[in-house]
Amino acid sequence: xxxxxxxxxxxxxxxxxxxxxxxxxxxxxxxxxxxxxxxxxxxxxxxxxxxxxxxxxxxxxxxxxxxxxxxxxxxxxxxxxxxxxxxxxxxxxxxxxxxxxxxxxxxxxxxxxxxxxxxxxxxxxxxxxxxxxxxxxxxxxxxxxxxxxxxxxxxxxxxxxxxxxxxxxxxxxxxxxxxxxxxxxxxxxxxxxxxxxxxxxxxxxxxxxxxxxxxxxxxxxxxxxxxxxxxxxxxxxxxxxxxxxxxxxxxxxxxxxxxxxxxxxxxxxxxxxxxxxxxxxxxxxxxxxxxxxxxxxxxxxx
Numbered sequence: 488x489x490x491x492x493x494x495x496x497x498x499x500x501x502x503x504x505x506x507x508x509x510x511x512x513x514x515x516x517x518x519x520x521x522x523x524x525x526x527x528x529x530x531x532x533x534x535x536x537x538x539x540x541x542x543x544x545x546x547x548x549x550x551x552x553x554x555x556x557x558x559x560x561x562x563x564x565x566x567x568x569x570x571x572x573x574x575x576x577x578x579x580x581x582x583x584x585x586x587x588x589x590x591x592x593x594x595x596x597x598x599x600x601x602x603x604x605x606x607x608x609x610x611x612x613x614x615x616x617x618x619x620x621x622x623x624x625x626x627x628x629x630x631x632x633x634x635x636x637x638x639x640x641x642x643x644x645x646x647x648x649x650x651x652x653x654x655x656x657x658x659x660x661x662x663x664x665x666x667x668x669x670x671x672x673x674x675x676x677x678x679x680x681x682x683x684x685x686x687x688x689x690x691x692x693x694x695x696x697x698x699x700x701x702x703x704x705x706x707x708x709x710x711x712x713x714x715x716x717x718x719x720x721x722x723x724x725x726x727x728x729x730x731x732x733x734x735x736x737x738x739x740x741x742x743x744x745x746x747x748x749x750x751x752x753x754x755x756x757x758x759x760x761x762x763x764x765x766x767x768x769x770x771x772x773x774x775x776x777x778x779x780x781x782x783x784x785x786x787x788x789x
Contacts, residue, residue, distance in 0.1 A: 533725035
């Protein structure tokens, strides 16, 4: 008798799973994501049509539970505006970055020390990605601890995903327009393609930091574009641009300065093909083949 009950429950579970899968597949098929890779279309959508592109998509799987939001996912409106003002006036204000400087230095020094220990005398090939990621996550955890202890407001801040609840599509004709169909559909702004557009940049895939110096084609280009033109938007643009841009850039500069100042980076002896810059697309871009290097303190490499 127990075997019959178990068989009945098993069949019921299979049927329910099939129904759920069919329903979710249908919802996924109906929610076609439109990808925007053109800077001009992105500007028209996020600046000129800001009202239609200021919300995030509704979660696909709410399972009947109340949907909770962070500053990144909350619908545009008075509550979101209040949270944004609180963040930018407190922990994310430029004047507060000095409070985090010591935490940044400690995290960067710790990462350099771990890499130096892994590399030994400089003959060992290391993959620095996991160590650097771990140091950054530790830094974020300490920043959140400051928030919970009252040094700012107790809200979680993350990089705002470039996915909005409307669809953008250029229409024909000389003048670029953005069509917003009723009901909305998810649209993803491909930041990598927008920031490396061959129509805007000379050899965009080549590492040329001097292009951002005076007289270069990138002179005056802002990390958060203004209303007139977009050449790159790593932190988004418009109303929902990342409110943590100043903090993020402070973290990047601190880590980069410490890792370059304290360590010598050289290719491994067996690196005949050079660095593989092939990317994997996702919420963020990853190197398909992680960087492999030989690392040693600069005093040891002289």
